[in-house]
Amino acid sequence: MLKRILIVMLLSLPLVAWAFFKPVRILAPELAGVTCINEHICIDDPSRLAEASDLYQSALQFVASSISEIERPPRVVFCTTEICNESFGFKAAANAIGTFGIVISPRAWKPYYLRHEMIHHLQKERLGNFRGWLVTPNWFIEGMAYLLSEDPRPELPEQLQQYRSQFATWYQQVGKEQLWQEAAKL
Numbered sequence: 001m002l003k004r005i006l007i008v009m010l011l012s013l014p015l016v017a018w019a020f021f022k023p024v025r026i027l028a029p030e031l032a033g034v035t036c037i038n039e040h041i042c043i044d045d046p047s048r049l050a051e052a053s054d055l056y057q058s059a060l061q062f063v064a065s066s067i068s069e070i071e072r073p074p075r076v077v078f079c080t081t082e083i084c085n086e087s088f089g090f091k092a093a094a095n096a097i098g099t100f101g102i103v104i105s106p107r108a109w110k111p112y113y114l115r116h117e118m119i120h121h122l123q124k125e126r127l128g129n130f131r132g133w134l135v136t137p138n139w140f141i142e143g144m145a146y147l148l149s150e151d152p153r154p155e156l157p158e159q160l161q162q163y164r165s166q167f168a169t170w171y172q173q174v175g176k177e178q179l180w181q182e183a184a185k186l
Contacts, residue, residue: 026101029077032087040073045080051109052078059114063122067148068180074121075101076114082106096120098129115149126180136186143167 029042036042043052056076063070074096079085085105088095094108096117104114123144127136143163146156148171155161174182 026075026077026088026097026103029075029088029101032077032084034077034079034084036075040075041078042075043078043080044084048078048080052076055104055109055111055114058111059118062111062115063118067119067122067176068126070118070122071125072099074099074118076117077101077103078109079104080106096124099124112149112151116145116151119145119149123183127183136183139163139166140170140183140186144171147171 030036034042034044035046037046037049037053041049041052041056043049055078060070060073077084077088079088082105085091085103088103090103090105092105094102094104094113094117096102099121102114102117102121104117108114120141123136123141139162142160143165144167146160146164147167151164156164170182171179
């Protein structure tokens with residue numbers, strides 16, 4: 001009897017995760033109502049595929065040339081509606097879910113937003129999902145993404161502005177060549 005209960009619990013775990021931890025939907029976005037055009041681009045409105053593809057390729061090339069190459073390019077879900085974005089559990093403009101993927105809301109269809117999230121993806125590739133999420137300081141994680149994505153906003157909310165400034169000072173000292181070695185020491 002205990003075996004059956006354990007089996008039922010194990011089999012129901014994915015359904016529970018799907019229902020209550022919506023970011024897990026990045027693993028099978030088709031089930032959340034979007035169309036995956038290929039392994040990297042999913043979209044809720046295929047008529048905007050050309051725009052999404054251009055944003056994706058541009059951001060990938062930007063990150064590779066200005067920081068370093070992404071080893072496993074992420075899946076990106078391009079949402080054209082807030083309903084799509086919220087189906088992944090988000091209200092923010094854009095979100096990277098570790099190295100599993102990125103969700104772009106209708107407000108984030110701008111190059112610097114996708115570059116920012118791809119930088120987060122790169123951070124998780126280089127530092128590891130756990131370390132990049134829980135161990136590495138926020139000033140590094142967010143400061144790097146805001147500064148190196150070339151976010152054009154001159155002023156960010158106070159905490160984010162401080163992170164960007166702190167990362168800029170640190171980055172000026174370590175340089176591009178030592179970025180990942182020094183980041184691992186944080």
